[in-house]
Amino acid sequence: MTQPSWLKNAVVYEVYPQTFLDTNGDGIGDLPGVIRKLDYIKSLNANAIWLNPCFVSPFQDAGYDVADYCKVAPRYGTNDDLKRLFDEAHRREMHVILDLVPGHTSLQHPWFLESQKGKDNPYGNFYIWTNGWGEKKGSYRFISGYGNRDGCFMINFFYCQPALNYGFAPADPEYPWQFPVDHPEVLKVREAMRNVMKFWLDMGCDGFRVDMAASLIRGENAAAGIRELWHDYRNWLDREYPEAVLISEWCNPSDAVDAGFHVDFMAHCGESGYTKLFRAEPERISNSPFAGGHSYFDLAGKGDAMPFLRQFQRHLKHLGNRGYVGLITGNHDIGRFRGGRTLEEMKPAMAFMLLLPGIPFIYAGDEIGMDNVFGLGNKEGSYNRSACRTPMQWDASGHAGFSSALPEKFYLPLDPSPLRPDAATQDQDPDSLLNFVRKLLKLRAICPAAGNDGDFRVLFGEENVYPVIYGRTAGDSWLMVAVNPGGESVKASFGLPGLRQYRVLSASPGVKLTAAEGAAEMEMPPASYAVYIR
Numbered sequence: 001m002t003q004p005s006w007l008k009n010a011v012v013y014e015v016y017p018q019t020f021l022d023t024n025g026d027g028i029g030d031l032p033g034v035i036r037k038l039d040y041i042k043s044l045n046a047n048a049i050w051l052n053p054c055f056v057s058p059f060q061d062a063g064y065d066v067a068d069y070c071k072v073a074p075r076y077g078t079n080d081d082l083k084r085l086f087d088e089a090h091r092r093e094m095h096v097i098l099d100l101v102p103g104h105t106s107l108q109h110p111w112f113l114e115s116q117k118g119k120d121n122p123y124g125n126f127y128i129w130t131n132g133w134g135e136k137k138g139s140y141r142f143i144s145g146y147g148n149r150d151g152c153f154m155i156n157f158f159y160c161q162p163a164l165n166y167g168f169a170p171a172d173p174e175y176p177w178q179f180p181v182d183h184p185e186v187l188k189v190r191e192a193m194r195n196v197m198k199f200w201l202d203m204g205c206d207g208f209r210v211d212m213a214a215s216l217i218r219g220e221n222a223a224a225g226i227r228e229l230w231h232d233y234r235n236w237l238d239r240e241y242p243e244a245v246l247i248s249e250w251c252n253p254s255d256a257v258d259a260g261f262h263v264d265f266m267a268h269c270g271e272s273g274y275t276k277l278f279r280a281e282p283e284r285i286s287n288s289p290f291a292g293g294h295s296y297f298d299l300a301g302k303g304d305a306m307p308f309l310r311q312f313q314r315h316l317k318h319l320g321n322r323g324y325v326g327l328i329t330g331n332h333d334i335g336r337f338r339g340g341r342t343l344e345e346m347k348p349a350m351a352f353m354l355l356l357p358g359i360p361f362i363y364a365g366d367e368i369g370m371d372n373v374f375g376l377g378n379k380e381g382s383y384n385r386s387a388c389r390t391p392m393q394w395d396a397s398g399h400a401g402f403s404s405a406l407p408e409k410f411y412l413p414l415d416p417s418p419l420r421p422d423a424a425t426q427d428q429d430p431d432s433l434l435n436f437v438r439k440l441l442k443l444r445a446i447c448p449a450a451g452n453d454g455d456f457r458v459l460f461g462e463e464n465v466y467p468v469i470y471g472r473t474a475g476d477s478w479l480m481v482a483v484n485p486g487g488e489s490v491k492a493s494f495g496l497p498g499l500r501q502y503r504v505l506s507a508s509p510g511v512k513l514t515a516a517e518g519a520a521e522m523e524m525p526p527a528s529y530a531v532y533i534r
């Protein structure tokens with residue numbers, strides 16, 4: 001298996017198109033807006049964009065309900081605009097990753113419009129239908145009473161997201177509507193999705209973030225089935241598009257890379273560790289079963305970073321050089337990274353996250369510390385996710401530089417806080433969070449130990465203890481990151497063999513490191529961090 005050569009240095013910026021930048025005054029962000037901000041994204045030292053779904057859709061799940069996989073939604077622009085985005089990104093040595101939603105379509109997709117008419121049409125088996133509306137369904141989620149077809153269709157997420165038919169491993173004879181994964185009808189779906197990928201790759205797209213990637217196949221041996229499916233796609237990509245990346249929303253990097261992905265996220269939807277770092281408090285929207293208790297990055301100082309560190313190290317060891325852990329500051333589904341912290345408290349959190357091995361993903365707005373906006377209700381199936389989907393704050397003006405539309409026409413309202421951060425103001429301030437993020441990401445680019453591949457070791461870390469200190473090396477290059485997010489001053493003694501000279505790249509005032517023969521001692525004031533390099 002091959003790896004796209006650019007992944008070694010990839011730093012990804014997630015763009016939620018509807019609230020990024022509106023260039024035609026309709027209150028909705030658009031592709032020309034993304035193009036206009038490519039230089040800004042590049043200025044962060046990010047070199048790739050993950051663009052959330054921008055395709056024709058009835059927008060009952062904000063675009064994760066696709067009606068035409070091969071056509072840009074008019075509200076975002078045209079296919080030509082997307083092609084221009086690919087070209088403009090490539091001119092800047094950047095990459096564009098599209099969001100592929102292979103598991104389900106909207107109710108408006110022509111495949112579904114045909115399928116719901118009845119069994120006997122070319123798309124009759126594209127979705128998973130029972131043979132009659134009263135038939136046994138097992139524990140799966142089905143919708144009954146929709147359309148003319150006498151049967152119920154299986155769904156993936158919302159009621160309006162009918163599941164495409166990738167088959168069952170194995171098909172259970174008790175449920176005659178289940179097809180095996182190698183059934184010719186099922187293979188048609190697989191090919192249709194391959195053609196979608198081919199369409200965009202041929203236009204210049206650099207790969208896909210794959211929505212709900214682990215759940216396309218069901219049944220007792222689903223895991224083996226899903227591995228076979230993604231290996232099939234990956235082998236094809238390796239042959240035909242070796243520079244294209246496959247990133248999964250699986251939330252288990254070891255399993256996802258074993259299944260053929262290049263990158264998978266540690267995130268809210270997987271094991272407990274990630275949530276416990278930043279989003280354990282129940283009032284911060286987390287959409288995670290592990291919310292509750294205390295975050296490690298909290299002044300209360302009652303959190304635990306070890307679950308994350310143990311899980312992270314286990315994945316690193318399992319992956320070797322076969323794939324990457326994707327490390328998200330946040331995304332469009334979970335509470336903002338900021339989560340009520342002050343901008344100064346964000347620096348330890350950013351230093352910790354952005355210097356880990358793997359591939360960083362910065363959710364647009366996190367680099368300036370945009371916060372959750374609660375109480376916005378539902379927008380296109382967002383529900384509590386509205387809090388993290390508000391318009392990007394570009395400048396200090398009334399419209400925040402997002403759009404010239406009347407504010408009531410904005411896709412979602414701006415953060416009403418008089419203290420809301422913005423990119424233009426922070427750009428001018430050398431000590432801003434924005435410039436801090438730039439500096440950390442620049443370090444990734446110039447210091448091998450800080451890169452995606454360098455090795456990783458916990459130098460000081462214990463259950464429920466502050467601080468956490470980690471080290472990284474690559475050849476001669478060395479890096480150490482220490483964070484004390486808690487509200488108390490702390491001390492740590494730890495072994496540090498072979499360290500002769502080092503320098504402080506950046507540190508909170510009052511942090512003290514004393515390193516002697518093989519041993520080191522650190523003193524850290526509340527909410528502090530330090531980054532050392534050799």
Ligand code: GLC
Nearest residue numbers: 061064101157211212332333
């Ligand atoms: C993923 C997306 C989310 C969407 C869901 C259904 O989790 O990130 O936004 O609602 O899949 O497609």
Ligand code: CA
Nearest residue numbers: 022024028030
């Ligand atoms: Ca617009």
